[in-house]
Amino acid sequence: MVEGSDARIGVFVCHCGTNIGGFLDVPDLVEYSRRLPNVVYSKDNLYTCSDTGLTEIKNAIKENELNRVVVAACTPRTHEPLFRSVCREEGLNPYLFEFVNIRDQCSWVHMREGEAATEKAKDLIRMGVARATLLKPQEEIEIDVTQCTMVIGGGVAGMTCSLSLANQGFDVKLIERESQLGGLLNSLHKLYPNNEDASRLVSKLKGDVKKNKRIDVLISTTVSNIEGFVGNYDVTVKHGGEDEHYKVGTIVVATGAEVYRPEGLYGYDGENVVTQLELEQLLRDGGLEANSVVMIQCVGSRDRDRPYCSKICCMNALKNAMIIKEVNPESQVYILYRDIQTHGTRYEEHYREARENGVVFLKYSPERQPVVEDGTVRVFDELLGEELILPFDLVVLSAAMVAHPDVKDLAQMLKVPVDESGFFLEAHVKLRPVDFATDGLFLCGCARWPCDIGESISQAFAAASRSSVILSAGRVVAEPIISFVDEEECSGCGLCEMNCPFKAIRVEETERGRIAKVIEASCKGCGMCGAGCPQRAISMKHFSDEQLVAQINALTGGGL
Amino acid sequence: MGEKPGSVLIIGGGVAGIQAALDLGNMGIRVHLAERAPSIGGRMAQLDKTFPTNDCSICILSPKMADCSRHPNITLHTLSEVTNVLGQAGSFKVSVRKRARFVKEKDCINCGACSAKCPVKVPDEFDAGLRTRGAIYLYYLQGIPPVMTIDKEHCLYLTRGICRLCETVCPRNAIDYEQQDEELVLDVGAIVVATGFDPFDPSVITQYGYKRIANVITSLEYERLICASGPTGGHLKRPSDGGHVEKIAFIQCVGSRDLYHNPYCSSVCCMHATKEAILAHEHDPNVSSYIFYMDLRAAGKGFQKYVARAERDYNISYIKGRVASITKDGDENPIIIYEDVDSSEPRKMAVDLAILATSLVPRNGVEGLAKILAVETDEFGFLKTDPFSPLNTTRPGVFACGCCREPVDIPECVLQASGAAAKAAEVLRR
Numbered sequence: 001m002v003e004g005s006d007a008r009i010g011v012f013v014c015h016c017g018t019n020i021g022g023f024l025d026v027p028d029l030v031e032y033s034r035r036l037p038n039v040v041y042s043k044d045n046l047y048t049c050s051d052t053g054l055t056e057i058k059n060a061i062k063e064n065e066l067n068r069v070v071v072a073a074c075t076p077r078t079h080e081p082l083f084r085s086v087c088r089e090e091g092l093n094p095y096l097f098e099f100v101n102i103r104d105q106c107s108w109v110h111m112r113e114g115e116a117a118t119e120k121a122k123d124l125i126r127m128g129v130a131r132a133t134l135l136k137p138q139e140e141i142e143i144d145v146t147q148c149t150m151v152i153g154g155g156v157a158g159m160t161c162s163l164s165l166a167n168q169g170f171d172v173k174l175i176e177r178e179s180q181l182g183g184l185l186n187s188l189h190k191l192y193p194n195n196e197d198a199s200r201l202v203s204k205l206k207g208d209v210k211k212n213k214r215i216d217v218l219i220s221t222t223v224s225n226i227e228g229f230v231g232n233y234d235v236t237v238k239h240g241g242e243d244e245h246y247k248v249g250t251i252v253v254a255t256g257a258e259v260y261r262p263e264g265l266y267g268y269d270g271e272n273v274v275t276q277l278e279l280e281q282l283l284r285d286g287g288l289e290a291n292s293v294v295m296i297q298c299v300g301s302r303d304r305d306r307p308y309c310s311k312i313c314c315m316n317a318l319k320n321a322m323i324i325k326e327v328n329p330e331s332q333v334y335i336l337y338r339d340i341q342t343h344g345t346r347y348e349e350h351y352r353e354a355r356e357n358g359v360v361f362l363k364y365s366p367e368r369q370p371v372v373e374d375g376t377v378r379v380f381d382e383l384l385g386e387e388l389i390l391p392f393d394l395v396v397l398s399a400a401m402v403a404h405p406d407v408k409d410l411a412q413m414l415k416v417p418v419d420e421s422g423f424f425l426e427a428h429v430k431l432r433p434v435d436f437a438t439d440g441l442f443l444c445g446c447a448r449w450p451c452d453i454g455e456s457i458s459q460a461f462a463a464a465s466r467s468s469v470i471l472s473a474g475r476v477v478a479e480p481i482i483s484f485v486d487e488e489e490c491s492g493c494g495l496c497e498m499n500c501p502f503k504a505i506r507v508e509e510t511e512r513g514r515i516a517k518v519i520e521a522s523c524k525g526c527g528m529c530g531a532g533c534p535q536r537a538i539s540m541k542h543f544s545d546e547q548l549v550a551q552i553n554a555l556t557g558g559g560l
Numbered sequence: 561m562g563e564k565p566g567s568v569l570i571i572g573g574g575v576a577g578i579q580a581a582l583d584l585g586n587m588g589i590r591v592h593l594a595e596r597a598p599s600i601g602g603r604m605a606q607l608d609k610t611f612p613t614n615d616c617s618i619c620i621l622s623p624k625m626a627d628c629s630r631h632p633n634i635t636l637h638t639l640s641e642v643t644n645v646l647g648q649a650g651s652f653k654v655s656v657r658k659r660a661r662f663v664k665e666k667d668c669i670n671c672g673a674c675s676a677k678c679p680v681k682v683p684d685e686f687d688a689g690l691r692t693r694g695a696i697y698l699y700y701l702q703g704i705p706p707v708m709t710i711d712k713e714h715c716l717y718l719t720r721g722i723c724r725l726c727e728t729v730c731p732r733n734a735i736d737y738e739q740q741d742e743e744l745v746l747d748v749g750a751i752v753v754a755t756g757f758d759p760f761d762p763s764v765i766t767q768y769g770y771k772r773i774a775n776v777i778t779s780l781e782y783e784r785l786i787c788a789s790g791p792t793g794g795h796l797k798r799p800s801d802g803g804h805v806e807k808i809a810f811i812q813c814v815g816s817r818d819l820y821h822n823p824y825c826s827s828v829c830c831m832h833a834t835k836e837a838i839l840a841h842e843h844d845p846n847v848s849s850y851i852f853y854m855d856l857r858a859a860g861k862g863f864q865k866y867v868a869r870a871e872r873d874y875n876i877s878y879i880k881g882r883v884a885s886i887t888k889d890g891d892e893n894p895i896i897i898y899e900d901v902d903s904s905e906p907r908k909m910a911v912d913l914a915i916l917a918t919s920l921v922p923r924n925g926v927e928g929l930a931k932i933l934a935v936e937t938d939e940f941g942f943l944k945t946d947p948f949s950p951l952n953t954t955r956p957g958v959f960a961c962g963c964c965r966e967p968v969d970i971p972e973c974v975l976q977a978s979g980a981a982a983k984a985a986e987v988l989r990r
Contacts, residue, residue: 016616016619016788017616017618017787017788017789017794018788018793018794019616019619019788021788022788022794046701046789047618047619047622047701047702047789049619049622049623049626049702050622050626050701050702050706051626051629051702051703051704051705051706052670052701052702052706054626055706074616074619078619078620078623079623081623082623082626082627085630089630111842164982164983164986167986167989167990168982168985168986168989169989191947191948193947194947196947196948201948302864307864307865307868308861308863308864308865309858309859309863309864310859311859311860339855339856339857340855341855341857341859342825343825343827343857343859344824344825344827344966344967344968345824345825345938345940345942345966345967346824346947346966347825348817348823348824348825349823349824352823382880382901383901385902385904423861428620429612429613429861429862429971430610430613430615430620430970430971430974431575431579431620431624431970431971431974432974433971433972433974433975434975434978448861449860449861450859453947453948454947454948454950455950455972457948457949457950458950458951458972458975458976458979459975459979460979461951461978461979461980461982461983462974462975462976462977462978462979462982463978464979464982465583465587465978465979465981465982465985466583466978468583468587468982468985469583469586469587472586472587472588472985473586473587473588
């Protein structure tokens with residue numbers, strides 16, 4: 001029995017160690033919960049999500065014949081799937097579970113007002129219980145997955161990801177907007193930390209991609225439209241003025257980043273003052289003639305416009321400084337830096353070697369930036385506490401890595417967020433580093449954040465793995481939190497079709513006239529259709545008006 | 561060629577091993593996850609919060625641990641170590657020794673009656689030695705499996721044939737002193753190594769006074785000290801006298817970037833010191849922190865913003881320079897002796913607590929494991945990988961992820977683990 005009048009609700013209040021228990025009066029919340037209508041059981045757990053806590057939920061479902069479970073704890077973002085599956089394991093439909101977030105919304109935000117926060121937690125629990133009483137079982141939607149991934153971007157990350165997926169037996173569409181694969185790697189000379197020729201690595205990857213029958217490479221191609229959902233994305237690409245359509249199960253974004261052009265900074269002119277990228281070309285062509293080279297770090301990075309560190313520039317400068325020293329041992333190389341970023345086991349020794357080989361490191365502060373004048377650079381060295389004047393033949397600027405300007409278009413097509421610097425935002429910074437929050441979309445390489453080639457490669461394999469999880473399953477299960485049309489009430493006006501941002505509802509001619517139909521797999525449950533429906537014929541499954549009103553009434557004491 | 565073996569062995573049940581197991585399991589591949597400790601969770605389970613989001617570490621890890629233990633394709637082997645590997649990529653035969661727990665996993669309900677009565681007191685590894693535990697003990701509260709373990713080195717009955725108190729008090733008859741180690745032989749197509757790191761022991765850097773000065777502690781000890789489920793229930797107290805802490809020094813690069821010890825950079829310490837200082841201030845807004853660093857390495861996503869916030873909102877000052885030594889005054893206050901970069905003068909600063917950001921070094925036992933796996937290690941003892949094939953060890957079919965290959969932070973561990981899962985899947989599906 002799961003109908004409202006027979007609801008038997010269990011409430012579990014989590015201490016979350018002291019995250020909640022340290023600020024709220026948890027025993028009081030447990031007592032309070034027990035007195036709420038339809039609640040037949042309540043209990044606190046030190047950690048509801050621990051094996052012990054989960055077992056307590058399961059036992060309580062059995063012993064108290066619970067048909068609704070409310071957990072008052074942290075956030076559904078990380079924990080809802082877990083509690084839902086515990087309900088499922090005990091034979092309870094997972095949509096008869098309700099989450100109340102008393103950590104983020106009470107103990108964390110009202111850390112210094114424990115009593116008031118406890119009262120607020122009571123309100124939230126009361127609201128959760130009111131909604132839980134009216135919850136209905138829902139059936140999850142199963143969707144077939146197209147066994148193909150589209151990888152957008154043919155640099156080192158995109159090529160590596162494509163190869164891994166192909167080697168796992170999946171078809172790949174690899175999209176590159178330039179006329180050749182390789183990305184930034186095509187412009188580099190040698191790669192740190194082992195001075196491998198960039199051309200060698202890139203031609204090996206290109207060769208492997210070409211040989212692989214499962215990878216379909218589309219060069220000079222851009223993405224112009226993306227529709228659909230996990231397992232069934234419809235992508236339109238533009239190639240030679242023609243639109244082509246592809247159906248893919250998942251999409252990996254590997255569009256990389258570009259090097260900032262430091263126009264107007266430190267006398268940048270592309271000749272006497274160049275970027276590291278331009279220096280790479282000089283080194284590759286053997287065209288460098290300079291006895292005194294001054295490199296300036298953090299150009300366009302760690303400033304007001306771009307507060308982030310571009311991560312790769314210190315190692316890149318060290319590598320190029322050493323190459324210059326190798327080609328011309330008589331030359332003098334200065335690196336003006338803020339903090340040297342040589343993290344991990346491989347890079348620190350390059351810093352040491354560079355110093356031992358006579359590369360001079362001078363630390364400047366952002367308040368007193370180096371000044372490039374005619375033939376000299378003036379710099380105040382923080383460690384010496386003195387201003388130095390360095391003559392130069394060439395100034396090399398370690399310019400920031402910046403997001404591609406067309407990232408915004410792609411983000412809009414994918415309906416995924418970017419951060420304030422234009423890098424794509426992953427689903428969870430710690431634990432889902434290459435997933436987008438939208439299912440079936442993944443991310444790797446410098447489109448995510450500046451990173452070096454080794455890191456790009458690791459991320460590419462990671463994105464391949466995440467994509468493979470979906471393709472391997474062959475089917476995905478979607479939450480049934482979607483809209484539902486009461487066909488008796490629908491007048492077929494079509495307003496919902498206009499309002500839907502996901503093309504997930506359309507009016508169809510039926511025997512009974514024009515009626516709106518929901519395309520269940522596409523529906524994201526945003527509620528736009530329902531909100532705009534003049535007939536009030538559309539409701540949201542799992543978020544019905546009835547449930548929400550009950551929740552509000554529980555807060556206000558009724559009357560809505 | 562015979563039938564392709566369809567499973568993967570993962571060695572190490574920290575966040576990296578867990579992620580690799582989940583990805584492979586969700587691809588429909590059978591996984592054996594071998595963990596040496598009594599529970600999975602690894603180092604991440606010991607941390608209080610994580611940078612740069614200050615997410616509670618165990619709170620975001622435990623759902624993944626639970627997923628792992630309930631996954632139909634994943635078999636957990638705790639207290640287990642690899643003893644032998646035969647064969648090659650695609651068809652390894654791996655021997656695993658599963659040590660006796662002396663507690664029946666099926667029967668133990670983790671009630672704690674046994675550990676409460678156990679007369680033995682030994683330092684608790686999980687709490688970084690800040691409290692003691694019995695010879696029968698729960699590895700940690702949220703551990704999986706959530707059962708007791710008898711440590712046979714210290715159990716009075718197993719060493720001297722006396723006591724058996726735990727057996728007497730156990731309401732479920734879950735104690736089994738007769739349990740024997742088991743040998744498992746697993747057929748797997750690929751192996752993923754995710755054995756993680758150990759913190760460097762700073763007592764060899766005698767000038768920092770670790771173990772000599774009570775209020776000089778390591779970062780990992782500090783994580784347990786401020787953790788809600790730690791030995792003080794999350795109250796930041798001075799080890800010497802339980803006193804209040806208002807001024808903290810964080811000493812960076814302890815054993816790292818140091819030619820006498822570990823010449824490499826441990827990658828995560830600038831950020832975890834920043835986080836730890838923020839947490840101290842969240843515990844008590846009167847706390848001020850001083851972070852003594854060499855180069856501030858905040859290159860990851862969102863890290864510079866985190867540092868800026870630390871300086872602006874949390875009373876945290878960054879001081880460039882390597883600390884020369886730490887002494888103490890009559891009140892057990894650590895005295896930090898350092899060079900002031902602006903004036904090039906030596907300076908002294910008395911604090912309530914000094915925290916050593918110790919290097920990350922390979923897990924003890926990795927050398928032996930590498931021999932068993934027949935893979936090479938680098939000059940520091942980490943598993944050797946190529947810069948452009950970062951997840952491959954020197955042996956085909958054996959992959960490495962996380963801190964066993966190089967110190968990295970949690971997101972990097974997680975993505976490398978997924979990456980290693982892809983590599984393993986490639987071997988199985990080739």
